[in-house]
Amino acid sequence: MRKISVLDRILLLATALLSAYQIAVGIEGLASLTVTSYTIAFGVLLVASLIMIILGFEAIESPLVVFIAALIPLSLSLGLISQYFPPYQAGYMAFAVLGFLAIVLTRYLTSGKTATVTLALVHGTAGFLIFILPIVLSLQGETRPGFILVGVGGGLIGIGGILFAFLRAGQPILSEKTIFAVLPALLLIMTGSFMTGLALA
Amino acid sequence: MMIGSIGQQVRRRFRVYWKLIKSLQTGLLLLTGLAGYMSARCPVITWQTLLALTGSLFLAISGSTVLNMVYDRDIDAQMKRTCNRPLPLGQVSVVEALLLGATLSILGIGWAFTLSPLYGCVVFAGFFFDIVIYTIWLKRRTAWSIVWGGIAGGMPILAGRVLGFGQFDWIGLLLSLAVLLWIPTHIMTYNLRHKGDYKRSGIPTFASIYGDKLTHLAIALSSVVASIAMGLAAYGIGMTWGYLRILAVLSAGLLFLAVASVVRPSERLNFGLFKFASIYMLSSMLLVLIETM
Numbered sequence: 001m002r003k004i005s006v007l008d009r010i011l012l013l014a015t016a017l018l019s020a021y022q023i024a025v026g027i028e029g030l031a032s033l034t035v036t037s038y039t040i041a042f043g044v045l046l047v048a049s050l051i052m053i054i055l056g057f058e059a060i061e062s063p064l065v066v067f068i069a070a071l072i073p074l075s076l077s078l079g080l081i082s083q084y085f086p087p088y089q090a091g092y093m094a095f096a097v098l099g100f101l102a103i104v105l106t107r108y109l110t111s112g113k114t115a116t117v118t119l120a121l122v123h124g125t126a127g128f129l130i131f132i133l134p135i136v137l138s139l140q141g142e143t144r145p146g147f148i149l150v151g152v153g154g155g156l157i158g159i160g161g162i163l164f165a166f167l168r169a170g171q172p173i174l175s176e177k178t179i180f181a182v183l184p185a186l187l188l189i190m191t192g193s194f195m196t197g198l199a200l201a
Numbered sequence: 202m203m204i205g206s207i208g209q210q211v212r213r214r215f216r217v218y219w220k221l222i223k224s225l226q227t228g229l230l231l232l233t234g235l236a237g238y239m240s241a242r243c244p245v246i247t248w249q250t251l252l253a254l255t256g257s258l259f260l261a262i263s264g265s266t267v268l269n270m271v272y273d274r275d276i277d278a279q280m281k282r283t284c285n286r287p288l289p290l291g292q293v294s295v296v297e298a299l300l301l302g303a304t305l306s307i308l309g310i311g312w313a314f315t316l317s318p319l320y321g322c323v324v325f326a327g328f329f330f331d332i333v334i335y336t337i338w339l340k341r342r343t344a345w346s347i348v349w350g351g352i353a354g355g356m357p358i359l360a361g362r363v364l365g366f367g368q369f370d371w372i373g374l375l376l377s378l379a380v381l382l383w384i385p386t387h388i389m390t391y392n393l394r395h396k397g398d399y400k401r402s403g404i405p406t407f408a409s410i411y412g413d414k415l416t417h418l419a420i421a422l423s424s425v426v427a428s429i430a431m432g433l434a435a436y437g438i439g440m441t442w443g444y445l446r447i448l449a450v451l452s453a454g455l456l457f458l459a460v461a462s463v464v465r466p467s468e469r470l471n472f473g474l475f476k477f478a479s480i481y482m483l484s485s486m487l488l489v490l491i492e493t494m
Contacts, residue, residue, distance in 0.1 A: 024443035043450035054476040
């Protein structure tokens, strides 16, 4: 596995600081469910960045990473739904909670295939919403054009997810070394996109 | 030529003394003291008071650290982790280190008493708990000495709070309790990591007396209670919701690692918890400082 470099650590620290800023300042004044959802999403990014700075990329090998990684798109998409489509927030929250439980349970109780399909369905739905909602809302004029950046962040998280999924499945699109080389920069750009997009909405 | 050589000697001496005061540990404890003071939100904060608080705490903490190293020099010589410290290496004599430690301590505690008798008493209590109760009396006898080490570690933040607020209050005690309970997470993960070293030098630790499993559990429990105490104190200070959210996220990270190390203990995870606990305390103190500035 690629050893974490000083530059990687600097990029991850920048990701952690951006996430902390977003949690403290960037989501002030929103409804409580929206704030809670965004806090979980950026909180996971903050803690994950710090853990990677400390333990290096080996931290990603933990089996818990699958669950933690799923928390980011699920909570971020819940935040978006509760902020822009409040009538659907209860239904989507049920989907997010049940989906997360399904990911955890299928990973421990069923065969690998069921767990992978469940993960792809839940993770994919949340990722798709993060990608498409900001674009649609911006094009419809419901939000300012800068909100599209949240969709860009969603796209980046999707690319990262696909790269990791194929790597774990033994059919890597890019080599493991390349994926870890771009991961810190990808996380920073993604966090920056979410943050800027939400600020410009 | 002569002046240059004297300058070099002074620099060398300073480097040795710097190692004796454990600059990182002293720095973190000093930061807790500053956070404690700022948390009182004094209507008027003068640079003279801040300078005096920083100076007196720095001297008192550094002094007790040096005296601790003098007393524990035999243990340090036996442990891989500490055998390169200035005293076991003979870079500084016992008498010189003793004089340095005593001078720093007397100056620090004396300065503290001139600022406020109550503040001076708390600084002295920290020194007394660290040197007399923890280092001399209990460290080599019982694994529970860590509690007294924790109480000593919680004194700088209480001292800062007392100086700013003028008296003891529940927030100061909670802040102190949070540091006290954070210390087992910090020290016990260290004990686990260097178990062989501690065993060789005959120092009783939780891991050697009660086993790894119970130690991991104690670490997890102390992390939970430390996070609660820190959260309540931060709320009591009047920290804004934004900063409270960051504190909650960092507490969740600490708890996640503590619970993971109970469920799937490993040396790497233990190291991660040790480092994260330091980041947690540093961040908590910075949040208090930023919030109250």
